[in-house]
Amino acid sequence: xxxxxxxxxxxxxxxxxxxxxxxxxxxxxxxxxxxxxxxxxxxxxxxxxxxxxxxxxxxxxxxxxxxxxxxxxxxxxxxxxxxxxxxxxxxxxxxxxxxxxxxxxxxxxxxxxxxxxxxxxxxxxxxxxxxxxxxxxxxxxxxxxxxxxxxxxxxxxxxxxxxxxxxxxxxxxxxxxxxxxxxxxxxxxxxxxxxxxxxxxxxxxxxxxxxxxxxxxxxxxxxxxxxxxxxxxxxxxxxxxxxxxxxxxxxxxxxxxxxxxxxxxxxxxxxxxxxxxxxxxxxxxxxxxxxxxxxxxxxxxxxxxxxxxxxxxxxxxxxxxxxxxxxxxxxxxxxxxxxxxxxxxxxxxx
Numbered sequence: 594x595x596x597x598x599x600x601x602x603x604x605x606x607x608x609x610x611x612x613x614x615x616x617x618x619x620x621x622x623x624x625x626x627x628x629x630x631x632x633x634x635x636x637x638x639x640x641x642x643x644x645x646x647x648x649x650x651x652x653x654x655x656x657x658x659x660x661x662x663x664x665x666x667x668x669x670x671x672x673x674x675x676x677x678x679x680x681x682x683x684x685x686x687x688x689x690x691x692x693x694x695x696x697x698x699x700x701x702x703x704x705x706x707x708x709x710x711x712x713x714x715x716x717x718x719x720x721x722x723x724x725x726x727x728x729x730x731x732x733x734x735x736x737x738x739x740x741x742x743x744x745x746x747x748x749x750x751x752x753x754x755x756x757x758x759x760x761x762x763x764x765x766x767x768x769x770x771x772x773x774x775x776x777x778x779x780x781x782x783x784x785x786x787x788x789x790x791x792x793x794x795x796x797x798x799x800x801x802x803x804x805x806x807x808x809x810x811x812x813x814x815x816x817x818x819x820x821x822x823x824x825x826x827x828x829x830x831x832x833x834x835x836x837x838x839x840x841x842x843x844x845x846x847x848x849x850x851x852x853x854x855x856x857x858x859x860x861x862x863x864x865x866x867x868x869x870x871x872x873x874x875x876x877x878x879x880x881x882x883x884x885x886x887x888x889x890x891x892x893x894x895x896x897x898x899x900x901x902x903x904x905x906x907x908x909x910x911x912x913x914x915x916x917x918x919x920x921x922x923x924x925x926x927x928x929x930x931x932x933x934x935x936x937x938x939x940x941x942x943x
Contacts, residue, residue: 595923596915601941602640603628605926608940609643610679612933613650614657619682623712626681630713631916634907637779638713640918641786644925645710646679647933655679655709661686664706669694671703672844680711680856688720691862695726699867704844705858715770715901717860718759722766725871726862731756733840735852741774741818744830747801749817751848753777754836759901761865762878768901773833774818775826781807781818786921794823 606624611617623646631639649655659676661683666672671690675683687703694701711717714732721728734752741751753774759766775795784791785807798804799814810816821829840857841848865874886897918926923937930937 594920595918597918597941598915599628599632599912602631602916602918605930605935605937605940606640606643608935609647609926609930609933609937610650610657612930612935613647615650615679616658619657619679622685623679623681626685626712626716628916629716629908631918632908632911633713633904634911635713635904637777637783640916640926641779641783641922642710642712644922644929647929649709650679651929651932663690669698669701671701673703673705675705675708675854677707677709677854680709680858681716683708684711684717684858685720687858687860688717691728691860692721692724692726695721695862695864696724699864700862702859702861704840705856706844706846707854708856708858710855711858713770714755714757715759715768715904717858718757718770719766719768719901721860721862722759722761722768724862725761725866726864727761727874728759728863729756729861730758731836731840731859733837733848733857735846735854735857736848736850738778738855740778740815741820741833742797744820744827747797747799747817751820751830751833751837753818754833754840756832756836760878761871761875762882763875765901765905767878767882767899768904770901770904771821773821773829773836775821775823775829776818778818781810783919785811786919795819 603624607620610620610623627640627642650657656677659678661676662674663671664674673687691701691703711732714730718728718730733754738752739749741749741753743750753772755772757770759768781791790805791807793805796804796810796816796818798809798816820826837848839859844857846857865871888897890896927937
Protein backbone atom coordinates (compact mmCIF):
# COMPACT_ATOMS: atom_id res chain seq x y z
CA UNK A 594 0.00 0.00 0.00
CA UNK A 595 1.26 3.46 -0.94
CA UNK A 596 0.11 6.85 0.34
CA UNK A 597 -0.07 10.06 -1.69
CA UNK A 598 -1.22 13.61 -1.11
CA UNK A 599 -4.43 14.61 -2.88
CA UNK A 600 -2.73 17.38 -4.85
CA UNK A 601 -0.11 14.94 -6.12
CA UNK A 602 -2.80 12.58 -7.38
CA UNK A 603 -4.63 15.49 -9.00
CA UNK A 604 -1.47 16.48 -10.87
CA UNK A 605 -1.05 12.91 -12.01
CA UNK A 606 -4.64 12.73 -13.25
CA UNK A 607 -4.30 15.94 -15.25
CA UNK A 608 -1.00 14.83 -16.78
CA UNK A 609 -2.34 11.37 -17.64
CA UNK A 610 -5.67 12.44 -19.10
CA UNK A 611 -4.29 15.34 -21.15
CA UNK A 612 -1.78 12.90 -22.60
CA UNK A 613 -4.80 10.78 -23.60
CA UNK A 614 -6.37 13.69 -25.50
CA UNK A 615 -8.40 15.54 -22.87
CA UNK A 616 -8.30 19.31 -22.65
CA UNK A 617 -6.77 20.81 -19.51
CA UNK A 618 -10.26 21.78 -18.30
CA UNK A 619 -11.69 18.30 -18.87
CA UNK A 620 -8.71 16.62 -17.21
CA UNK A 621 -9.04 18.90 -14.18
CA UNK A 622 -12.76 18.13 -13.78
CA UNK A 623 -12.21 14.37 -13.98
CA UNK A 624 -9.21 14.43 -11.65
CA UNK A 625 -11.04 16.57 -9.10
CA UNK A 626 -13.97 14.14 -9.05
CA UNK A 627 -11.86 10.99 -8.72
CA UNK A 628 -9.53 12.40 -6.09
CA UNK A 629 -12.49 13.72 -4.09
CA UNK A 630 -14.01 10.23 -4.07
CA UNK A 631 -10.73 8.77 -2.82
CA UNK A 632 -10.51 11.44 -0.12
CA UNK A 633 -13.93 10.35 1.11
CA UNK A 634 -12.83 6.73 1.27
CA UNK A 635 -14.94 5.75 -1.73
CA UNK A 636 -11.97 4.13 -3.44
CA UNK A 637 -14.11 2.15 -5.90
CA UNK A 638 -14.96 5.47 -7.57
CA UNK A 639 -11.62 7.14 -6.90
CA UNK A 640 -8.20 7.27 -8.49
CA UNK A 641 -8.30 3.56 -9.32
CA UNK A 642 -10.51 4.72 -12.22
CA UNK A 643 -7.58 6.63 -13.79
CA UNK A 644 -6.55 3.40 -15.48
CA UNK A 645 -10.04 2.66 -16.81
CA UNK A 646 -10.62 6.20 -18.08
CA UNK A 647 -7.20 6.42 -19.74
CA UNK A 648 -7.55 3.04 -21.44
CA UNK A 649 -11.07 3.90 -22.63
CA UNK A 650 -9.84 7.20 -24.05
CA UNK A 651 -6.98 5.47 -25.85
CA UNK A 652 -9.30 2.83 -27.30
CA UNK A 653 -11.89 5.38 -28.44
CA UNK A 654 -14.62 4.34 -26.01
CA UNK A 655 -14.29 7.73 -24.36
CA UNK A 656 -14.07 10.66 -26.75
CA UNK A 657 -12.18 13.53 -25.11
CA UNK A 658 -13.22 17.02 -26.26
CA UNK A 659 -16.46 15.65 -27.75
CA UNK A 660 -19.18 18.34 -27.54
CA UNK A 661 -21.87 18.01 -24.87
CA UNK A 662 -25.15 19.19 -26.41
CA UNK A 663 -28.72 19.78 -25.31
CA UNK A 664 -30.75 17.92 -27.95
CA UNK A 665 -34.23 18.52 -26.50
CA UNK A 666 -35.49 20.89 -23.83
CA UNK A 667 -38.36 22.76 -22.25
CA UNK A 668 -38.23 25.47 -19.60
CA UNK A 669 -37.86 22.82 -16.89
CA UNK A 670 -36.32 19.81 -18.66
CA UNK A 671 -33.41 18.88 -20.91
CA UNK A 672 -32.08 15.83 -22.68
CA UNK A 673 -28.30 16.07 -22.95
CA UNK A 674 -26.17 14.19 -25.48
CA UNK A 675 -22.97 13.59 -23.53
CA UNK A 676 -21.09 12.69 -26.72
CA UNK A 677 -19.23 9.82 -25.01
CA UNK A 678 -16.98 12.41 -23.38
CA UNK A 679 -15.66 11.70 -19.88
CA UNK A 680 -18.65 11.01 -17.62
CA UNK A 681 -17.70 13.51 -14.90
CA UNK A 682 -17.36 16.23 -17.55
CA UNK A 683 -20.89 15.70 -18.87
CA UNK A 684 -22.30 15.24 -15.35
CA UNK A 685 -20.85 18.57 -14.17
CA UNK A 686 -22.37 20.23 -17.24
CA UNK A 687 -25.73 18.63 -16.44
CA UNK A 688 -25.54 20.05 -12.90
CA UNK A 689 -25.05 23.51 -14.39
CA UNK A 690 -28.06 23.06 -16.67
CA UNK A 691 -30.41 21.68 -14.03
CA UNK A 692 -29.46 24.40 -11.52
CA UNK A 693 -29.96 27.15 -14.11
CA UNK A 694 -33.41 25.85 -14.96
CA UNK A 695 -34.38 25.32 -11.29
CA UNK A 696 -33.28 28.87 -10.48
CA UNK A 697 -35.65 30.16 -13.15
CA UNK A 698 -38.59 27.77 -12.77
CA UNK A 699 -38.07 26.31 -9.25
CA UNK A 700 -37.93 22.68 -10.42
CA UNK A 701 -36.00 20.96 -13.19
CA UNK A 702 -35.04 17.53 -14.49
CA UNK A 703 -32.19 16.69 -16.86
CA UNK A 704 -31.38 13.29 -18.41
CA UNK A 705 -28.47 12.07 -20.52
CA UNK A 706 -27.80 10.02 -23.63
CA UNK A 707 -24.42 8.64 -24.75
CA UNK A 708 -22.90 9.07 -21.31
CA UNK A 709 -19.74 7.51 -19.93
CA UNK A 710 -18.97 6.44 -16.35
CA UNK A 711 -19.92 9.40 -14.17
CA UNK A 712 -17.98 8.45 -11.05
CA UNK A 713 -19.33 9.28 -7.58
CA UNK A 714 -23.02 10.08 -7.96
CA UNK A 715 -23.24 11.90 -4.63
CA UNK A 716 -20.91 14.59 -5.96
CA UNK A 717 -23.55 15.95 -8.30
CA UNK A 718 -26.44 16.19 -5.83
CA UNK A 719 -24.01 17.82 -3.39
CA UNK A 720 -23.21 20.49 -5.98
CA UNK A 721 -26.94 21.13 -6.43
CA UNK A 722 -27.45 21.36 -2.66
CA UNK A 723 -24.59 23.84 -2.33
CA UNK A 724 -26.54 26.00 -4.79
CA UNK A 725 -29.54 25.79 -2.45
CA UNK A 726 -31.55 23.04 -4.17
CA UNK A 727 -32.93 19.77 -2.90
CA UNK A 728 -31.68 17.22 -5.41
CA UNK A 729 -32.15 13.62 -6.48
CA UNK A 730 -29.95 11.79 -8.98
CA UNK A 731 -29.94 8.25 -10.34
CA UNK A 732 -27.70 6.46 -12.79
CA UNK A 733 -28.23 3.25 -14.71
CA UNK A 734 -25.89 1.31 -16.97
CA UNK A 735 -26.00 -0.23 -20.41
CA UNK A 736 -26.43 -3.97 -20.84
CA UNK A 737 -22.75 -4.83 -20.49
CA UNK A 738 -22.90 -3.57 -16.89
CA UNK A 739 -25.88 -5.68 -15.85
CA UNK A 740 -24.31 -7.47 -12.89
CA UNK A 741 -27.37 -7.43 -10.62
CA UNK A 742 -30.11 -10.06 -10.70
CA UNK A 743 -33.83 -9.29 -10.48
CA UNK A 744 -35.22 -10.54 -7.17
CA UNK A 745 -35.29 -14.34 -7.42
CA UNK A 746 -33.13 -14.56 -10.58
CA UNK A 747 -29.56 -15.69 -11.19
CA UNK A 748 -28.60 -13.74 -14.32
CA UNK A 749 -27.90 -10.02 -14.27
CA UNK A 750 -30.53 -7.75 -15.78
CA UNK A 751 -29.68 -4.51 -13.95
CA UNK A 752 -26.60 -2.53 -13.02
CA UNK A 753 -25.84 -1.63 -9.42
CA UNK A 754 -28.03 1.42 -10.17
CA UNK A 755 -27.12 3.91 -7.45
CA UNK A 756 -29.32 6.74 -6.29
CA UNK A 757 -28.27 9.88 -4.46
CA UNK A 758 -30.13 12.56 -2.57
CA UNK A 759 -28.96 15.83 -1.05
CA UNK A 760 -30.58 18.62 0.95
CA UNK A 761 -29.02 21.97 1.82
CA UNK A 762 -28.45 22.86 5.47
CA UNK A 763 -26.68 25.72 7.23
CA UNK A 764 -23.41 23.78 6.88
CA UNK A 765 -22.57 20.70 4.80
CA UNK A 766 -25.58 19.23 2.97
CA UNK A 767 -27.21 16.01 4.08
CA UNK A 768 -26.12 13.55 1.37
CA UNK A 769 -27.28 9.99 0.78
CA UNK A 770 -25.40 8.07 -1.93
CA UNK A 771 -26.22 4.38 -2.14
CA UNK A 772 -26.30 1.45 -4.52
CA UNK A 773 -29.58 -0.40 -4.94
CA UNK A 774 -27.47 -3.59 -4.96
CA UNK A 775 -25.85 -5.29 -1.97
CA UNK A 776 -22.42 -4.13 -3.14
CA UNK A 777 -21.05 -1.98 -5.96
CA UNK A 778 -19.08 -3.82 -8.65
CA UNK A 779 -16.22 -1.36 -8.16
CA UNK A 780 -15.96 -2.38 -4.50
CA UNK A 781 -15.68 -6.04 -5.53
CA UNK A 782 -12.87 -4.96 -7.86
CA UNK A 783 -11.08 -3.20 -4.99
CA UNK A 784 -11.45 -6.27 -2.75
CA UNK A 785 -10.07 -8.48 -5.51
CA UNK A 786 -7.05 -6.23 -5.97
CA UNK A 787 -6.42 -6.34 -2.22
CA UNK A 788 -6.82 -10.14 -2.08
CA UNK A 789 -9.86 -9.91 0.20
CA UNK A 790 -13.25 -11.62 0.21
CA UNK A 791 -16.60 -9.93 -0.38
CA UNK A 792 -19.04 -9.74 2.55
CA UNK A 793 -21.45 -12.70 2.82
CA UNK A 794 -24.82 -12.34 1.14
CA UNK A 795 -23.68 -10.00 -1.63
CA UNK A 796 -22.62 -12.07 -4.66
CA UNK A 797 -23.44 -15.40 -6.31
CA UNK A 798 -21.68 -17.66 -8.78
CA UNK A 799 -22.88 -18.24 -12.35
CA UNK A 800 -25.05 -21.14 -11.16
CA UNK A 801 -26.65 -19.04 -8.44
CA UNK A 802 -24.71 -20.39 -5.45
CA UNK A 803 -23.72 -17.92 -2.69
CA UNK A 804 -20.01 -16.99 -2.62
CA UNK A 805 -17.65 -14.45 -1.12
CA UNK A 806 -14.85 -15.05 -3.67
CA UNK A 807 -14.38 -12.14 -6.14
CA UNK A 808 -12.62 -14.50 -8.56
CA UNK A 809 -15.71 -16.72 -8.74
CA UNK A 810 -17.81 -13.60 -9.28
CA UNK A 811 -15.70 -12.41 -12.24
CA UNK A 812 -15.36 -15.92 -13.67
CA UNK A 813 -15.56 -16.96 -16.41
CA UNK A 814 -18.41 -17.59 -16.37
CA UNK A 815 -19.17 -14.47 -14.36
CA UNK A 816 -21.55 -14.49 -11.44
CA UNK A 817 -23.93 -11.78 -10.28
CA UNK A 818 -24.72 -9.34 -7.48
CA UNK A 819 -27.84 -9.53 -5.33
CA UNK A 820 -30.26 -6.59 -5.00
CA UNK A 821 -30.08 -4.62 -1.76
CA UNK A 822 -32.09 -5.95 1.15
CA UNK A 823 -30.92 -9.52 1.78
CA UNK A 824 -34.12 -11.49 2.49
CA UNK A 825 -36.05 -8.32 1.65
CA UNK A 826 -34.20 -7.91 -1.64
CA UNK A 827 -37.42 -7.21 -3.52
CA UNK A 828 -37.20 -3.71 -2.03
CA UNK A 829 -33.77 -3.08 -3.53
CA UNK A 830 -34.99 -4.60 -6.79
CA UNK A 831 -37.93 -2.18 -6.87
CA UNK A 832 -35.65 0.80 -6.24
CA UNK A 833 -33.31 -0.42 -8.97
CA UNK A 834 -36.22 -0.54 -11.41
CA UNK A 835 -37.03 3.07 -10.52
CA UNK A 836 -33.43 4.01 -11.32
CA UNK A 837 -33.61 2.13 -14.63
CA UNK A 838 -36.78 3.97 -15.62
CA UNK A 839 -35.50 7.44 -14.72
CA UNK A 840 -31.92 6.93 -15.89
CA UNK A 841 -32.65 4.98 -19.07
CA UNK A 842 -36.23 4.82 -20.28
CA UNK A 843 -36.89 8.52 -19.70
CA UNK A 844 -34.02 9.30 -22.08
CA UNK A 845 -35.44 6.90 -24.67
CA UNK A 846 -32.96 4.06 -24.06
CA UNK A 847 -34.04 0.39 -24.12
CA UNK A 848 -32.32 -1.44 -21.27
CA UNK A 849 -32.68 -4.84 -22.97
CA UNK A 850 -30.59 -3.84 -26.01
CA UNK A 851 -26.82 -3.60 -26.36
CA UNK A 852 -25.78 0.05 -26.23
CA UNK A 853 -22.47 1.84 -26.57
CA UNK A 854 -23.10 4.18 -23.64
CA UNK A 855 -22.05 3.35 -20.07
CA UNK A 856 -24.16 5.45 -17.68
CA UNK A 857 -27.57 7.07 -18.06
CA UNK A 858 -27.83 9.96 -15.62
CA UNK A 859 -30.95 11.73 -14.37
CA UNK A 860 -30.72 14.77 -12.07
CA UNK A 861 -33.68 16.56 -10.45
CA UNK A 862 -33.33 19.90 -8.63
CA UNK A 863 -36.07 21.47 -6.48
CA UNK A 864 -36.00 25.02 -5.16
CA UNK A 865 -37.34 25.24 -1.57
CA UNK A 866 -38.12 28.91 -2.20
CA UNK A 867 -41.15 27.82 -4.24
CA UNK A 868 -42.53 25.91 -1.25
CA UNK A 869 -41.76 27.00 2.31
CA UNK A 870 -38.95 29.40 1.36
CA UNK A 871 -35.21 28.74 1.52
CA UNK A 872 -34.61 30.28 4.92
CA UNK A 873 -37.45 28.32 6.48
CA UNK A 874 -36.25 25.14 4.81
CA UNK A 875 -32.69 25.58 6.13
CA UNK A 876 -34.01 26.22 9.63
CA UNK A 877 -36.16 23.09 9.44
CA UNK A 878 -33.22 21.05 8.12
CA UNK A 879 -31.10 22.14 11.08
CA UNK A 880 -33.94 21.25 13.45
CA UNK A 881 -34.22 17.83 11.80
CA UNK A 882 -30.49 17.22 12.21
CA UNK A 883 -30.59 18.15 15.88
CA UNK A 884 -33.68 16.03 16.48
CA UNK A 885 -32.00 12.95 15.04
CA UNK A 886 -28.48 13.38 16.40
CA UNK A 887 -29.95 14.04 19.84
CA UNK A 888 -31.32 10.50 19.99
CA UNK A 889 -29.70 8.45 22.78
CA UNK A 890 -27.45 5.84 21.11
CA UNK A 891 -28.41 2.17 21.36
CA UNK A 892 -26.00 -0.39 22.86
CA UNK A 893 -23.06 -0.90 20.52
CA UNK A 894 -23.36 2.58 19.03
CA UNK A 895 -21.55 5.71 20.17
CA UNK A 896 -23.57 8.32 18.27
CA UNK A 897 -26.10 8.99 15.53
CA UNK A 898 -24.42 9.52 12.16
CA UNK A 899 -26.22 11.43 9.42
CA UNK A 900 -25.85 10.35 5.77
CA UNK A 901 -22.62 11.71 4.32
CA UNK A 902 -21.08 12.49 7.73
CA UNK A 903 -18.61 9.61 7.75
CA UNK A 904 -17.49 10.53 4.22
CA UNK A 905 -16.75 14.08 5.35
CA UNK A 906 -14.82 12.82 8.38
CA UNK A 907 -12.78 10.46 6.21
CA UNK A 908 -12.07 13.35 3.84
CA UNK A 909 -10.61 15.39 6.69
CA UNK A 910 -8.37 12.49 7.78
CA UNK A 911 -7.10 11.76 4.28
CA UNK A 912 -6.43 15.44 3.60
CA UNK A 913 -4.24 15.31 6.68
CA UNK A 914 -2.64 11.87 6.31
CA UNK A 915 -2.79 11.21 2.55
CA UNK A 916 -4.73 8.84 0.31
CA UNK A 917 -3.81 5.14 0.44
CA UNK A 918 -3.45 3.47 -2.96
CA UNK A 919 -3.21 -0.30 -3.29
CA UNK A 920 -0.01 -1.56 -4.92
CA UNK A 921 -1.91 -3.29 -7.76
CA UNK A 922 -3.88 -0.11 -8.42
CA UNK A 923 -0.72 2.00 -8.48
CA UNK A 924 1.07 -0.41 -10.80
CA UNK A 925 -1.80 -0.31 -13.29
CA UNK A 926 -1.79 3.52 -13.24
CA UNK A 927 1.98 3.56 -13.77
CA UNK A 928 1.66 1.15 -16.71
CA UNK A 929 -0.99 3.11 -18.60
CA UNK A 930 0.81 6.38 -17.87
CA UNK A 931 4.01 4.96 -19.34
CA UNK A 932 2.12 4.12 -22.55
CA UNK A 933 1.39 7.82 -23.11
CA UNK A 934 4.81 9.09 -22.04
CA UNK A 935 3.94 10.14 -18.48
CA UNK A 936 6.29 9.23 -15.62
CA UNK A 937 3.75 8.75 -12.81
CA UNK A 938 6.35 8.54 -10.03
CA UNK A 939 7.99 11.77 -11.17
CA UNK A 940 4.65 13.60 -11.34
CA UNK A 941 3.52 12.67 -7.81
CA UNK A 942 6.98 12.98 -6.25
CA UNK A 943 8.01 11.08 -3.13
